[in-house]
Amino acid sequence: ISTEESLYRPNFHFTPKKAWMNDPNGMFYYNGYYHLYFQYHPESSVWGPMHWGHAISTDMISWREQPIAIYPDELGTIFSGSAVVDISNSSGFGEVSKAIPIVAMYTSSKKLGEGDNWKQTQSIAYSNDEGKTFTKYDSNPVIDNDNIKDFRDPKVVWDEDRKKWVMVLAAGDNIMFYDSKDLKTWNLLSNFGKNIGGHGGVWECPDLFKLPIIGTNESKWVLLVSINPGGPNGGSATQYFVGDFDGTQFTLDKDFETSLNNDHNFWIDFGRDNYAGVSWSNARTKDGGILMLGWMSNWHYAQKVPTETWRSAMTVARKVQLQKNENGYRLISNPVQQLASYRGEKYKKENIIISGDTKIIDTKTIDLASAEIQFNISDLTETTYTFKLENQAGEKLLFGFDNIKKTFFINRKQAGNTTFSEKFADRISIAPRTSSNQNLSGTILLDKTSIELFFDNGETVMTEIFFPTEPFETLSINSNNQDFTLSSIEINKLNF
Numbered sequence: 001i002s003t004e005e006s007l008y009r010p011n012f013h014f015t016p017k018k019a020w021m022n023d024p025n026g027m028f029y030y031n032g033y034y035h036l037y038f039q040y041h042p043e044s045s046v047w048g049p050m051h052w053g054h055a056i057s058t059d060m061i062s063w064r065e066q067p068i069a070i071y072p073d074e075l076g077t078i079f080s081g082s083a084v085v086d087i088s089n090s091s092g093f094g095e096v097s098k099a100i101p102i103v104a105m106y107t108s109s110k111k112l113g114e115g116d117n118w119k120q121t122q123s124i125a126y127s128n129d130e131g132k133t134f135t136k137y138d139s140n141p142v143i144d145n146d147n148i149k150d151f152r153d154p155k156v157v158w159d160e161d162r163k164k165w166v167m168v169l170a171a172g173d174n175i176m177f178y179d180s181k182d183l184k185t186w187n188l189l190s191n192f193g194k195n196i197g198g199h200g201g202v203w204e205c206p207d208l209f210k211l212p213i214i215g216t217n218e219s220k221w222v223l224l225v226s227i228n229p230g231g232p233n234g235g236s237a238t239q240y241f242v243g244d245f246d247g248t249q250f251t252l253d254k255d256f257e258t259s260l261n262n263d264h265n266f267w268i269d270f271g272r273d274n275y276a277g278v279s280w281s282n283a284r285t286k287d288g289g290i291l292m293l294g295w296m297s298n299w300h301y302a303q304k305v306p307t308e309t310w311r312s313a314m315t316v317a318r319k320v321q322l323q324k325n326e327n328g329y330r331l332i333s334n335p336v337q338q339l340a341s342y343r344g345e346k347y348k349k350e351n352i353i354i355s356g357d358t359k360i361i362d363t364k365t366i367d368l369a370s371a372e373i374q375f376n377i378s379d380l381t382e383t384t385y386t387f388k389l390e391n392q393a394g395e396k397l398l399f400g401f402d403n404i405k406k407t408f409f410i411n412r413k414q415a416g417n418t419t420f421s422e423k424f425a426d427r428i429s430i431a432p433r434t435s436s437n438q439n440l441s442g443t444i445l446l447d448k449t450s451i452e453l454f455f456d457n458g459e460t461v462m463t464e465i466f467f468p469t470e471p472f473e474t475l476s477i478n479s480n481n482q483d484f485t486l487s488s489i490e491i492n493k494l495n496f
């Protein structure tokens with residue numbers, strides 16, 4: 001097994017066995033399996049003519065890669081899109097085999113001449129074998145387009161209130177809304193987003209879903225929009241909007257609109273490595289949350305990261321809910337509960353005095369490249385709480401909370417190989433804290449090349465990748481000259 005495999009192949013994040021991957025696509029749940037398709041270029045480790053790769057899982061954590069599901073054709077290469085379980089056979093694609101059809105909708109993207117010129121139209125394909133193979137519809141494209149430059153990433157959702165299919169599509173600087181009765185004929189309803197929210201780059205990969213507000217009987221509609229560049233810490237990131245959808249038009253909630261205008265801080269994840277995420281179709285948690293994952297990279301440097309056999313991983317699958325408190329609306333994300341069944345050895349300690357650099361644990365006790373950490377600090381003081389992962393090579397990854405500036409941070413400047421791209425370690429990533437709690441709690445997921453931070457029960461999330469030249473061996477916490485008590489820490493080895 002090569003050094004690249006042993007050093008960088010994640011323990012519990014999905015990667016294709018070989019070649020280039022970007023966005024998650026066509027995610028749906030059916031008959032015991034979660035399906036994950038993905039933007040895939042099987043011939044190389046950089047982006048190229050797109051296919052839909054495929055993987056399946058019973059728990060969204062352990063994935064089995066499957067044969068490529070959709071190949072390019074005369075209409076173009078297969079860009080991002082979605083898939084739905086057409087339970088009532090509204091499309092009629094189930095007639096032949098009597099199986100419930102799975103209908104995928106994606107962007108056919110065809111290069112026109114030289115340069116960055118594409119014709120992007122929307123096409124559909126159906127599967128009568130539960131998502132293994134797809135047949136393209138013979139009247140594609142179902143939405144033609146001759147003049148919009150960036151016109152892509154259809155996400156189809158079932159609108160239960162109106163009993164119809166609704167589709168959101170990114171169109172450069174806004175989202176277009178469509179509806180359909182049969183998934184073949186689409187009517188343009190409205191658009192949303194010109195001059196609203198972040199516009200530092202092109203809008204991509206939208207999603208639309210209705211979420212209950214935790215602890216109430218109310219619900220709100222949420223629109224996700226990925227943007228590249230223009231993310232809060234540079235490059236690619238996913239923003240969200242909270243509002244209402246009346247079957248035709250999406251309008252911002254008034255309170256949300258005020259907060260958005262004051263300070264646009266509505267990002268699913270403030271780290272630099274969670275992009276183009278959308279939800280699983282036909283799947284919800286018991287309490288009505290959606291399930292999603294994202295591409296764990298960033299267009300700023302994705303094609304240069306130091307793995308050659310494969311490129312890119314997905315984030316861990318997350319449950320996303322909507323919260324409303326005195327600070328307004330907030331999407332909260334946490335790892336899916338299925339992850340807990342992989343817990344192995346446990347290290348647990350309470351009331352640890354942190355004084356200067358204080359070592360918590362090393363990799364001999366629990367492998368720090370396959371771990372879940374939960375911590376709590378009950379009385380915050382005016383200091384910076386810095387967690388540090390280190391190895392023998394003197395490389396370190398720093399992350400934590402600055403309680404003077406009230407910001408979370410990840411600093412990967414010295415976390416190993418960073419020279420492959422100027423933009424990779426050009427800055428420390430930060431995220432403003434939204435909670436005004438006097439205590440701080442968090443969940444930290446550590447894999448060989450990634451960290452996922454879920455602070456304040458998922459109110460603020462940060463995901464980043466890194467490439468140490470040897471595994472990180474110790475975890476310590478620094479008190480920045482002001483001793484404090486770490487109220488509790490629990491570290492679980494995750495076994496796969």
Ligand code: FRU
Nearest residue numbers: 023039079080152204205276
């Ligand atoms: C987002 C994206 C999508 C597009 C796909 C192409 O990362 O640019 O808008 O469909 O990647 O691979």
